[in-house]
Amino acid sequence: MSKVIFENVGKQYLTNWAVKDINLTIENGEFVSFLGPSGCGKTTTLRMIAGLEENSHGKIYFDSDIVSDPKNKSFMLPEKRNVGMVFQSYAVWPHMNVFDNVAYPLKLKKIAKDQIKSDVEGILKTVELAGLENRKSHELSGGQQQRVALARGLVMRPRILLLDEPLSNLDAKLREKMRKDIRKIQQDLKLTMVYVTHDQKEAFQISDKVVVMNHGKIEQIGTPAEIQKNPVSEFVADFIKSGE
Numbered sequence: 001m002s003k004v005i006f007e008n009v010g011k012q013y014l015t016n017w018a019v020k021d022i023n024l025t026i027e028n029g030e031f032v033s034f035l036g037p038s039g040c041g042k043t044t045t046l047r048m049i050a051g052l053e054e055n056s057h058g059k060i061y062f063d064s065d066i067v068s069d070p071k072n073k074s075f076m077l078p079e080k081r082n083v084g085m086v087f088q089s090y091a092v093w094p095h096m097n098v099f100d101n102v103a104y105p106l107k108l109k110k111i112a113k114d115q116i117k118s119d120v121e122g123i124l125k126t127v128e129l130a131g132l133e134n135r136k137s138h139e140l141s142g143g144q145q146q147r148v149a150l151a152r153g154l155v156m157r158p159r160i161l162l163l164d165e166p167l168s169n170l171d172a173k174l175r176e177k178m179r180k181d182i183r184k185i186q187q188d189l190k191l192t193m194v195y196v197t198h199d200q201k202e203a204f205q206i207s208d209k210v211v212v213m214n215h216g217k218i219e220q221i222g223t224p225a226e227i228q229k230n231p232v233s234e235f236v237a238d239f240i241k242s243g244e
C-alpha cells in the first residue's frame with residue numbers, strides 16, 4: 001500500500017481542462033471516494049494515478065517517489081506502478097474460466113506456476129469464489145463476475161486499488177452486499193483504495209474520506225460526516241440535497 005499525493009495537478013485536453021489544480025493526499029490504507037456529476041473529472045483522476053493518462057501540470061507522488069512530473073519529464077509507466085484497476089464493465093474474458101481470468105496478470109509477469117496457483121486460490125477465497133475456479137465467466141452471475149474482476153485487481157497485491165463505478169451494473173441488493181464486501185476486503189488487506197461513484201449514499205457509507213468534485217476541481221474533501229454536516233459551498237450542499 002501507498003500514500004498518493006497530488007500537487008497542483010491538472011489535465012488539459014486542447015483547451016478543455018478535465019482536471020484543474022488538484023491538491024490531495026490519500027493516506028496509506030485509506031478508502032477514498034470521488035463523488036460528483038458526470039464529466040467532473042473522476043475517471044481522469046483515477047487514470048492519472050494508474051498512469052493511463054499523463055497529467056499536463058503538477059506532480060503526483062506515491063509515498064516519496066515521484067510518479068509523474070511533466071515539467072521535469074518524469075513519468076513512471078503504468079506497468080511499473082503496481083496499481084490495480086476495476087472498471088464498471090467488469091471486462092472478464094468470457095472464454096476463460098475463473099482461475100485463468102484471475103491468473104492472467106500473474107502470467108503476464110511470468111510468475112512461476114506453483115506461485116500463481118497459490119496466489120489465485122488465496123485471492124479467490126478472499127472474494128468468496130473458492131470452488132468456482134473452473135466455471136466460465138458466462139456461467140456466473142453479475143455479482144460473481146464482479147468478484148472475478150475484483151480478484152483480478154487484487155491478485156498482484158497492488159500498492160493501490162482503483163475502482164471506477166464497479167457496482168453500477170448490479171441490482172440494488174447485490175450492490176449493497178458487494179459494497180460491504182469491498183470495504184471489508186480493503187480493511188482486512190489494509191489497502192489504499194480509491195473509489196469512483198455517482199452515488200452519494202454509496203460514497204458516504206463506504207469511505208474514510210470523500211472528495212467532492214465539480215468541473216474538474218475539488219469542491220470539498222472530508223469525512224462523510226464532515227461533508228454532510230458542513231458543506232463548504234452551495235454546490236456541495238445542493239449536490240447532497242439532490243441525492244437524498
Ligand SMILES: Nc1ncnc2c1ncn2[C@@H]1O[C@H](COP(=O)(O)OP(=O)(O)OP(=O)(O)O)[C@@H](O)[C@H]1O
Nearest residue numbers: 013016017018037038039040041042043044045198
Ligand atoms: N480523451 C479525452 N479527450 C478530450 N476530453 C476528454 C477526454 N477524456 C475525458 N475528457 C473530458 O474531460 C472531462 C472529465 O471526464 P471524466 O471522464 O474524467 O469524467 P467523469 O467524472 O468520470 O464522468 P462520468 O461520471 O460521466 O464517468 C469531461 O469534460 C470529458 O469530456
Ligand SMILES: [Mg+2]
Nearest residue numbers: 042043044164
Ligand atoms: Mg467516469
